Amino acid sequence: MRAVFSLALRQTEGLIGSVLALLGLTLTVPDHSTMCRRSRTLELPPLRRSGTEPLHLLVDSTGLKLGGAGEWLVEKHGTSRRRSWRKLHIGIDAGTGEIVAIELTGKDVDDAARTGDVLDKITDPVASFTADGAYDQDRVYQAIAERHPDAAVIVPPRSSAALSASAGTAPARRDQHIQEIAGHGRMGWRKSSGYNVRAKVEAAIGRYKRVIGDALRSRTDETEATEVAIAARVLNQMLGFGRPNHVRIV
Numbered sequence: 001m002r003a004v005f006s007l008a009l010r011q012t013e014g015l016i017g018s019v020l021a022l023l024g025l026t027l028t029v030p031d032h033s034t035m036c037r038r039s040r041t042l043e044l045p046p047l048r049r050s051g052t053e054p055l056h057l058l059v060d061s062t063g064l065k066l067g068g069a070g071e072w073l074v075e076k077h078g079t080s081r082r083r084s085w086r087k088l089h090i091g092i093d094a095g096t097g098e099i100v101a102i103e104l105t106g107k108d109v110d111d112a113a114r115t116g117d118v119l120d121k122i123t124d125p126v127a128s129f130t131a132d133g134a135y136d137q138d139r140v141y142q143a144i145a146e147r148h149p150d151a152a153v154i155v156p157p158r159s160s161a162a163l164s165a166s167a168g169t170a171p172a173r174r175d176q177h178i179q180e181i182a183g184h185g186r187m188g189w190r191k192s193s194g195y196n197v198r199a200k201v202e203a204a205i206g207r208y209k210r211v212i213g214d215a216l217r218s219r220t221d222e223t224e225a226t227e228v229a230i231a232a233r234v235l236n237q238m239l240g241f242g243r244p245n246h247v248r249i250v
Contacts, residue, residue, distance in 0.1 A: 003212055003231045009035050040222040044229050046123060049098045050240065054127035056094035057101075058201035059118060059135070061111050062208075064088050064104075064228075065215040086216060088228060089114050091122065092204045094130070094197050097239055099204065099232040104225050111135060116143040128152040130198050136161070141174065154193050157181065207235060 002012040009032035017029045030038070049055070063085045087109055091101035101121040103114060111134045119126070126148040131140075135155045144151055153173050167175040181189045190196050212231045218224040 002217075003227070003234050006213055006217075008032075008217070036223070039218065039226045040220065042226050044226070044233070046121065047098075047100050047102070047232060047236070049093045049096055049100050049124070051093060051096045051098075053095055055100070055122070055124045056128045056197070057091050057122070057126050057130065058094050058198055058204075059089070059091045059101075059115070059129065059131040060198070060201040060205060061087050061089045062205045063107065086224065087111075088205075088208075089118055090201065090205060090208070090232075091118050092201050094128075094200055097200060097204060097243060098236045100124075102228055102232045104221075104228050112137040112140045115140045116147070119143060119147050126151045128154060128194075130154040130195060132156070132198065133158060136174075141172075154195050154198075156186070156189070156195065204235075211235060211238070 001007070001015055002009070005015070007015060012035065013029055013032045020027050020029065064087075066084045066086060085107050087105050087107050089101075089103040089105065089111065090099060092098060093100050101118045103117060103121070105114060111131075115135065126144075127150075129144050129148075129151050131154075133156045136157050140155065141153055144153055155174075155177075157174060157178050161174070161178050163175050163178055164172055166172070167179075171179065177189065177193070180192065184192070208231065212234070216224050216227060218227045
């Protein structure tokens with residue numbers, strides 16, 4: 001309720017109490033201090049997806065602002081407040097749009113460096129891994145090969161990318177991408193590889209910021225991690241109530 005309605009803990013306490021009163025229940029509502037303490041140690045079960053078909057994983061990241069003193073600091077001291085933020089790494093199921101992995105890190109953490117950690121949060125076998133050019137690194141291919149050796153890696157190579165030494169005899173997946181781009185152009189590669197489906201993870205990030213918000217309300221690393229984990233489950237629950245059915249019209 002706090003995540004969906006963007007409430008402070010005191011407001012959440014009051015809202016829950018009002019709902020229980022309307023339902024005629026005599027349950028005790030935890031006070032805001034108790035909810036804050038519990039969020040530091042709350043253990044949530046792994047994210048589960050509703051689909052049973054092979055998982056086509058789409059990965060991206062975005063920034064979430066950290067709450068602070070706000071406008072009061074500017075009004076009182078006449079100085080601009082310092083902006084600070086955290087990076088949210090998110091992985092979704094291309095078939096259902098559900099969030100299957102989520103992680104919060106510092107703003108300076110490289111996207112590719114967290115690939116292994118994101119994959120470790122997923123229990124289902126991965127059929128394909130799709131991400132933007134920031135993931136065009138050897139450690140990304142290695143992390144995927146170690147955990148899901150049969151997964152297709154769909155990551156656009158850099159414009160300056162060169163073929164490996166074994167491209168002539170045993171081309172790696174990245175070599176195949178480079179060769180296809182050279183022959184058909186990047187737009188042709190996007191269409192043939194299925195890279196354009198990555199737009200769905202961008203839509204998921206937009207949905208997160210519209211529904212949950214673009215800022216974190218918690219103040220510690222532990223409570224911030226709990227906050228985004230709960231938000232992911234809330235968004236998945238909303239998708240379970242109803243989702244758009246996309247039909248291509250020729």
